[in-house]
Amino acid sequence: MADASSRHLEGFAALADPTRRRVFERLAKRSSSVGEIAATLPVSRPAVSQHLKVLKEAGLVTDIAAGTRRVYRVDPRGIEAMKNYLDRFWDRALAAFKAATEKETDS
Amino acid sequence: MMAIRKQLIVEAPAERAYRVFAENMGRWWPKEHHIGKSPLQDCIVEPRVNGRWYEVCEDGSQCDWGKVLTWDPPRRLVLAWQLNPEFRYDPGLVTEVEVSFTALGPKRTQVDFEHRNLERFGAAAERLRKEMGEGWGQILESFARTAAH
Numbered sequence: 368m369a370d371a372s373s374r375h376l377e378g379f380a381a382l383a384d385p386t387r388r389r390v391f392e393r394l395a396k397r398s399s400s401v402g403e404i405a406a407t408l409p410v411s412r413p414a415v416s417q418h419l420k421v422l423k424e425a426g427l428v429t430d431i432a433a434g435t436r437r438v439y440r441v442d443p444r445g446i447e448a449m450k451n452y453l454d455r456f457w458d459r460a461l462a463a464f465k466a467a468t469e470k471e472t473d474s
Numbered sequence: 475m476m477a478i479r480k481q482l483i484v485e486a487p488a489e490r491a492y493r494v495f496a497e498n499m500g501r502w503w504p505k506e507h508h509i510g511k512s513p514l515q516d517c518i519v520e521p522r523v524n525g526r527w528y529e530v531c532e533d534g535s536q537c538d539w540g541k542v543l544t545w546d547p548p549r550r551l552v553l554a555w556q557l558n559p560e561f562r563y564d565p566g567l568v569t570e571v572e573v574s575f576t577a578l579g580p581k582r583t584q585v586d587f588e589h590r591n592l593e594r595f596g597a598a599a600e601r602l603r604k605e606m607g608e609g610w611g612q613i614l615e616s617f618a619r620t621a622a623h
Contacts, residue, residue: 450476450478450592450595453478453589453592454478456504456507457478457480457587457589458480459504460502460503460504460507461480461482461585461587463502463503463504464484464494464495464502465482465484465585466502467494467498467501467502468484468486468490468491468494468495468502469484469485469486471486471490471494
């Protein structure tokens with residue numbers, strides 16, 4: 368669990384870069400090779416490769432070999448990110464609820 | 475079933491704990507966690523089955539979050555959280571938030587919390603992805619934005 372949540376924090380950090388986010392969004396629409404991404408975005412092939420490497424390390428994309436090229440696609444585990452987000456949210460919310468309840472005097 | 479579970483002890487009578495949770499939600503709900511465009515002013519849980527669960531913004535606008543499934547003070551409250559992974563109201567999506575209050579003493583209450591059916595976010599996200607063709611990029615971006623608070 369600790370691993371999964373730090374992994375998704377990494378995911379958020381990876382998406383903080385606007386170009387990287389565009390690469391990621393492009394993949395969310397269609398699985399693509401490095402060349403296909405570079406052809407549709409104003410980003411060089413080496414830069415695309417570098418962004419993909421970061422996204423892959425963050426667990427946001429995966430790649431498979433298709434003949435002589437590699438095709439990248441979004442790793443659809445965003446549901447885990449949602450769970451982790453809600454888990455942190457409810458921790459904060461319930462702590463605030465407890466404080467608000469205890470602060471009140473008996474009525 | 476995918477769920478988040480929490481348990482906490484509140485130093486207060488069960489009646490008060492239930493009331494603060496359900497009827498004074500705006501007092502403790504983290505202000506930045508809301509979906510309206512104008513700042514959050516209050517969160518309302520209408521005190522009956524099928525009552526609305528919604529936010530009121532400072533500009534007076536309201537946004538639905540879900541509805542009341544069980545209203546049983548001071549023991550049990552079940553709410554339907556109907557916000558999709560993009561934090562938009564989706565009447566076709568129901569994830570359940572159940573809160574149980576057990577009196578351990580006159581001024582001590584155990585609160586058991588569960589937010590369940592989280593796997594339904596997967597289907598909702600998939601539907602979004604098909605409808606909007608935008609996929610996880612925007613969804614994760616909105617997480618990143620909200621989680622940064």
